[in-house]
Amino acid sequence: MYFDNSATTQPYQEVLSAYRKASESYFANPSSFHHKGGEAERLLETARGQIGRELNVKPERCFFTSGGTEGNNMVLKGTAEARKNIGRHIITTAVEHPSVMKTCVYLEEKGYRVTYLPVGRDGRINTKDLHKALEPDTILVTIGHTNSEIGAVQPIEAIGEILSSYQDIYFHTDYVQGAAKIPLNIEKAGLDFVTVSAHKFHGLKGTGVLYKRPGTILEPLIHGGGQESGVRSGTENTAGAAAMAKAFRLAKESYAANSSRVEEIKDWTALRLQESGGVINSPFSGGSPFILNVSFPGIKPEVLVEALAERGASISTKTACASKNSEPSVVILAATGERELAESAVRISFSADTKKEEAAHLCSMCEEVLPQLKKVMEEQQ
Amino acid sequence: MPAIYADHAATTPLHPEVAEAMIESMKNPAGNPSSVHEYGRRARKRLDGARRTVASSINANPKEIVWTSGGTESNNLALRGFMHANQERGKHLVTSAIEHHAVLHTARALEKEGFEVTYVHPDEQGVVPVEKIMEAVTGETILVSLMYVNNETGVVQPVHEAAETLAQRGIAFHTDMVQAYGQLPFNVKETPVTMATMTAHKINGPAGAGCLFVRQGTKVRPELTGGEQERKRRAGTENVAAVEGFARAAELQRNSLEERRQELESLRSAFLAELDRHGVLYQINGEHAEKSPHILNVYFPGIQLESFLVQMDMEGVAVSSGSACTAGTVEPSHVLEAMYGKDARIYESVRFSFGYGNTVEDMKTAAQAAAKINRKMKEKEALK
Numbered sequence: 001m002y003f004d005n006s007a008t009t010q011p012y013q014e015v016l017s018a019y020r021k022a023s024e025s026y027f028a029n030p031s032s033f034h035h036k037g038g039e040a041e042r043l044l045e046t047a048r049g050q051i052g053r054e055l056n057v058k059p060e061r062c063f064f065t066s067g068g069t070e071g072n073n074m075v076l077k078g079t080a081e082a083r084k085n086i087g088r089h090i091i092t093t094a095v096e097h098p099s100v101m102k103t104c105v106y107l108e109e110k111g112y113r114v115t116y117l118p119v120g121r122d123g124r125i126n127t128k129d130l131h132k133a134l135e136p137d138t139i140l141v142t143i144g145h146t147n148s149e150i151g152a153v154q155p156i157e158a159i160g161e162i163l164s165s166y167q168d169i170y171f172h173t174d175y176v177q178g179a180a181k182i183p184l185n186i187e188k189a190g191l192d193f194v195t196v197s198a199h200k201f202h203g204l205k206g207t208g209v210l211y212k213r214p215g216t217i218l219e220p221l222i223h224g225g226g227q228e229s230g231v232r233s234g235t236e237n238t239a240g241a242a243a244m245a246k247a248f249r250l251a252k253e254s255y256a257a258n259s260s261r262v263e264e265i266k267d268w269t270a271l272r273l274q275e276s277g278g279v280i281n282s283p284f285s286g287g288s289p290f291i292l293n294v295s296f297p298g299i300k301p302e303v304l305v306e307a308l309a310e311r312g313a314s315i316s317t318k319t320a321c322a323s324k325n326s327e328p329s330v331v332i333l334a335a336t337g338e339r340e341l342a343e344s345a346v347r348i349s350f351s352a353d354t355k356k357e358e359a360a361h362l363c364s365m366c367e368e369v370l371p372q373l374k375k376v377m378e379e380q381q
Numbered sequence: 382m383p384a385i386y387a388d389h390a391a392t393t394p395l396h397p398e399v400a401e402a403m404i405e406s407m408k409n410p411a412g413n414p415s416s417v418h419e420y421g422r423r424a425r426k427r428l429d430g431a432r433r434t435v436a437s438s439i440n441a442n443p444k445e446i447v448w449t450s451g452g453t454e455s456n457n458l459a460l461r462g463f464m465h466a467n468q469e470r471g472k473h474l475v476t477s478a479i480e481h482h483a484v485l486h487t488a489r490a491l492e493k494e495g496f497e498v499t500y501v502h503p504d505e506q507g508v509v510p511v512e513k514i515m516e517a518v519t520g521e522t523i524l525v526s527l528m529y530v531n532n533e534t535g536v537v538q539p540v541h542e543a544a545e546t547l548a549q550r551g552i553a554f555h556t557d558m559v560q561a562y563g564q565l566p567f568n569v570k571e572t573p574v575t576m577a578t579m580t581a582h583k584i585n586g587p588a589g590a591g592c593l594f595v596r597q598g599t600k601v602r603p604e605l606t607g608g609e610q611e612r613k614r615r616a617g618t619e620n621v622a623a624v625e626g627f628a629r630a631a632e633l634q635r636n637s638l639e640e641r642r643q644e645l646e647s648l649r650s651a652f653l654a655e656l657d658r659h660g661v662l663y664q665i666n667g668e669h670a671e672k673s674p675h676i677l678n679v680y681f682p683g684i685q686l687e688s689f690l691v692q693m694d695m696e697g698v699a700v701s702s703g704s705a706c707t708a709g710t711v712e713p714s715h716v717l718e719a720m721y722g723k724d725a726r727i728y729e730s731v732r733f734s735f736g737y738g739n740t741v742e743d744m745k746t747a748a749q750a751a752a753k754i755n756r757k758m759k760e761k762e763a764l765k
Binding site for chain 2: 002004007008011016019020023024027028029031032033034035036037066067068069070072073097098099100101102103105106197199204205206207220221222223224225226233234235236237238239240302305306308309312314315316317
């Protein structure tokens with residue numbers, strides 16, 4: 001039983017077939033002059049067109065990347081470098097994914113100032129705080145759409161509304177956990193950049209897309225052959241892009257059809273885990289239907305994850321990119337202010353295919369395991 | 382119409398066994414390698430297995446392999462990552478004028494950032510002499526980057542000698558060995574390079590997977606920051622299936638290195654023999670230099686390059702005028718220009734590159750097509 005769909009998802013069978021077919025029949029370099037290169041280029045552009053359609057934006061605003069981390073790095077470092085003469089202030093939140101957070105820390109070392117907006121118990125920022133944080137030399141506001149640990153969804157359109165009176169500020173959202181799962185009106189929100197990664201919606205690792213509004217300037221992160229209109233150099237991964245387009249369409253359909261069903265499972269699971277002493281860290285309403293974060297105070301999350309793994313269920317502690325260290329969760333700490341919760345949180349993340357029986361089975365396992373773990377913890381103390 | 386792909390230096394078809402390995406990898410549920418649960422551990426194990434395979438192909442320690450999204454990213458990481466991390470020791474980079482754009486444009490970006498770069502020119506054979514590199518080296522030089530096999534001419538550069546000379550001087554050395562990997566033997570224990578770039582899609586592996594060899598103890602600033610993957614040298618969820626495909630491709634290449642070399646030599650000679658048989662007037666660019674057998678750059682005096690490529694394509698033969706990254710626009714090759722100056726030759730040269738799936742028959746057909754088009758162009762010229 002796999003409950004770690006926020007870390008990565010199982011690629012769809014159709015996605016694998018699309019990848020295989022494309023890598024066999026359209027293997028040529030899309031930049032090549034010859035016929036085969038032209039065929040590969042057309043496939044790449046078809047994939048771009050489909051992805052544009054799924055995101056409801058013009059395809060020529062979509063640029064292929066190697067994934068979410070690269071997309072976020074491109075925007076943050078690319079803006080900082082391209083706009084250093086305009087300003088050196090960046091606004092983000094205290095609950096971003098490491099690919100944004102660590103990049104902000106890096107930029108601070110380089111002399112940029114970063115404001116980390118606080119979040120409430122629901123994991124969302126208060127737009128008043130954003131108002132206050134704006135400075136004359138703010139060049140970028142980067143706020144993740146769906147939080148990868150607790151599933152809080154930020155008020156992106158409201159933020160966009162505020163920023164619409166500041167033409168000089170770029171607005172970026174890390175949409176990695178939201179794409180294909182939770183709708184976002186990119187143009188209405190006035191977004192300049194949007195990061196998407198395919199392996200979170202049953203596409204392949206190593207593929208992603210960056211939406212970039214025309215007129216914006218990013219210093220490229222990767223220099224070379226000038227592919228992707230100079231935004232991202234490197235031989236294009238045509239088959240990966242085709243597979244991503246396929247995954248996007250299938251996932252969007254499937255998640256739309258199953259969203260309320262999975263949300264019920266999530267709410268049901270939350271209630272049942274509360275009965276076992278769980279404290280729910282995810283927002284009670286308005287959050288992602290696919291992410292449930294719960295703390296069992298006094299229980300080390302690694303130990304619970306391990307115990308469930310032995311019984312055949314995969315859940316996780318934090319976002320996978322930060323799960324190697326056993327530090328308390330930065331996100332839970334920011335949202336709850338309680339260290340005890342931040343030190344004992346686990347994440348259960350669903351896909352559109354998750355079944356209620358699986359969730360029930362997981363809850364039973366927790367109910368079996370938790371008293372045992374509690375006992376062990378008490379004995380240790 | 383025959384369909385002959387003679388552009389293996391641009392990219393190569395995926396080997397069926399590689400495709401198999403990748404699909405297997407993607408099908409078997411594997412999680413995010415950074416996840417601590419069973420799925421994650423399984424992915425981690427696969428990733429490490431692939432790392433051992435690729436490391437052993439150049440006799441490196443697995444810890445010295447950093448997975449990337451490909452050659453361009455590896456070259457960016459090597460140059461920018463190294464120059465930024467070590468700039469307190471000096472701000473000068475030496476490279477050559479015939480590098481791939483992934484190196485040249487990164488060097489230009491470094492210049493914009495305040496670093497100093499010297500571009501050493503090759504001789505007429507397309508070889509960058511080590512003496513000229515050493516003349517360019519100053520007390521401020523902290524890194525030299527020289528490609529192993531040139532992607533347009535196939536000319537082998539004196540990487541071994543450069544690495545040894547620079548190692549004695551205590552200067553770091555990077556080689557972009559994208560075109561050499563899998564074609565020429567290479568051993569980091571024998572050749573003291575500091576960093577080396579490899580990519581999968583040039584050896585019948587998947588696009589979107591590559592690596593950088595970074596010798597232990599080398600300081601490199603990560604270009605992608607975020608999660609702590611790849612020992613903090615490259616953030617981002619690891620592309621397990623592609624990396625497994627890369628490892629499988631590396632294994633296949635390694636097991637057949639000598640055999641393939643002979644095969645490629647025979648393809649190359651069959652091609653040239655057929656040109657000769659048809660009395661085509663041509664010269665090989667970098668004729669007297671040592672070359673990798675998979676690339677052949679031919680000067681056909683008097684041809685109209687763009688039209689030649691289009692007609693070859695219509696004959697069913699895919700070839701190119703230079704590196705694919707610049708091939709979308711038929712601009713004169715910076716490599717040939719560095720070798721021959723603004724001579725007519727640089728506008729009248731075609732790159733043929735051979736590999737998996739090509740047969741001697743194919744090469745004869747390709748040469749016949751070249752001969753036919755060449756003849757037609759000459760006739761047209763004569764009638765003018």
